[in-house]
Amino acid sequence: MKSALYLCLLLLGLQVQGQQQEQQIPHPPKHHSQADGENLPHVKLAPSNADFAFKLYKQIRDESGNRNVFFSPLSVSTAFTMLALGARSNTLRELYKGLAFNLTQMEEQEIHEGFQHILQLLNDPQREVQLNIGNALFVNDKMELLQNFMDHVKNFYYAEAVSSNFQNPEAIREINKYVETKTHGKFVDLVKSLDPETMMVLINYIFFKGSWERPFNSDSTRDDDFFLDAKNSVKVPMMHQNKFFNVYRDENLSCWVVEIPYKGNVTSLFILPDEGTMKQVEDALLKETVSNWLRSLEEREIYLDLPRFSVSSSYDLKSLFKKMGVTEVFSNQADLSGVAKNLPLTVSKAIHKATVDVRENGTEASAVTMIEISVMSMPFPPPPHIAFNRPFLMMVIDKLTDGVLFLGKIVNPTAKED
Known part of the structure; x- marks a missing residue:
């Protein structure tokens, strides 16, 4: 039986209170020139990310019936593109196709550089809105990540790998504390338990808090x-x-x-x-x-x-991605050989949670x-x-x-x- 790589995607959205809180950026990015140009990686990435956003929306819509829909396409695409750094062969091709990337128009390097620039621009502490997006890998201490994967994850996605003993309940508390802190208390005790086969928990979070230019009275x-x-x-x-x-x-x-x-x-x-x-x-x-x-x-x-409203949503991305043609990464045929040494890995779980609060x-x-x-x-x-x-x-x-x-x-x- 393959060891399970548990992929967990988290998103915290739209808090609409006027006060700003201090930015919390795990890796303060270098200042990136805002000069626009069609060849900047994040500019070239925008059409693909938009295509993916609306494709995923329609898939969620079809499954949601007459329920509210709310999610962060950027959170989902960032997490799966980061995972793609360790994918190979058909698993990688399926992921890129599902994420709406056209490798005849953009090279793999440009895709990851595009996300690197997006993270830098979104996390800029000089911005008037509070906008934080980040990534983390919690790794079972029985698994050794490949150096190349670790280097790319850190360089492009500012993600640190944290080694933990997954047999120890403290590991779950550590993951939940990270999530609670990064989402300003919106998601508490997210992970209830870890499957014995779990080798890694990959987390992406996005937190936004902005004030209207002209508030409602x-x-x-x-x-x-x-x-x-x-x-x-x-x-x-x-x-x-x-x-x-x-x-x-x-x-x-x-x-x-x-x-x-x-x-x-x-x-x-x-x-x-x-x-x-x-x-x-x-x-x-x-x-x-x-x-x-x-x-x-x-x-x-x-x-x-x-209306003034507050709603939350939760999605099984494994089910949604399979219906969009991304199947191999969740199967025993998955090729994630670029992640760890001599360990056949597959994605056993992928979830996405989002919340929005719209106020005056x-x-x-x-x-x-x-x-x-x-x-x-x-x-x-x-x-x-x-x-x-x-x-x-x-x-x-x-x-x-x-x-x-x-x-x-x-x-x-x-x-x-x-």
């Missing part, structure tokens, strides 16, 4: 109806603003797109499909669609209603806000009223890397855990 928040479907509704605290936002009405897809920026180079898109058009909008979720939305945004005054003073943001004042020669029609009082989509985008940090669908803002 909590005095304006009031309970209102959120329509789950044509017949059912729940009461939610609904936030209100009557201001200028970057907005786009997509007539082809029958939806509104509203950009709500955060302080710092992070922004969020909230997408409100017309009644009965959610699946049409979801099916059209592609990088080209989102690029078109971002290009088409125009500043205009709107009445905006947005924060969530994520970054965008240009220019209030246009015109001479009034004739009465203007009233500003459109865009009420997110039915199922909607949301995404959080880092503008420095063009990365989709978080992606989700809120079908019931009162459902805490899915």
Whole structure:
């Protein structure tokens, strides 16, 4: 029986309280030039990461039924790409294909350099948002990692390998303490037990806490109806603003797109499909669609209603990846011979957890806000009223890397855990 490599992916999302906490960066990155150029690895990586984000979203959507969806595509792709450093032959090819990397357009070295630059840019302590992403390997002391794998994991992904006696309960406490600390207490006692065959626990975490450029006034928040479907509704605290936002009405897809920026180079898109058009909008979720939305945004005054909510999700990535054609890495045919000496390894478990908290003073943001004042020669029609009082989509985008940090669908803002 093969020894099991237990791959655990964790994500902590969107805390939207206005106060900033001090950055906690395990490996302070070197300052990286922000000069844009098509040949910078992280720029070349962005289209593939976007393709993967929307591919994984549709797979989760198909399995989730009528439940909330929320996850970090960047957390998932970072962890599996880091694992790819130790994969070989068909296992490696399947992983790259599943992660939407085209090796005819990017070399392997460029892929890992791209993630290295993303980690540097996201963890920059000079940013106005609190954004931390990092990786760790907890290794059974019975296993010896190959030096080449350790060097690459440390160089590209700033991950340290921690050797532990997995037979000792202290090892589980050590892993859980790491997760709890890095996610600011959002995930406590995540690992309940380790299989006797487990040789390594690979963890990726992402934590975001941002303040809206223009917060909602909590005095304006009031309970209102959120329509789950044509017949059912729940009461939610609904936030209100009557201001200028970057907005786009997509007539082809029958939806509104509203950009709500955060302080710092992070922004969020909230997408409100017309009644009965959610699946049409979801099916059209592609990088080209989102690029078109971002290009088409125009500043205009709107009445905006947005629910205050907090939801969490948990996913079995092993099941999701298998349905996307990535199977070998989870089987006895897995070739992870680049990880450790003389140990046949396979991925026995891969989980992803995410949580989001959207409130009056924060969530994520970054965008240009220019209030246009015109001479009034004739009465203007009233500003459109865009009420997110039915199922909607949301995404959080880092503008420095063009990365989709978080992606989700809120079908019931009162459902805490899915």
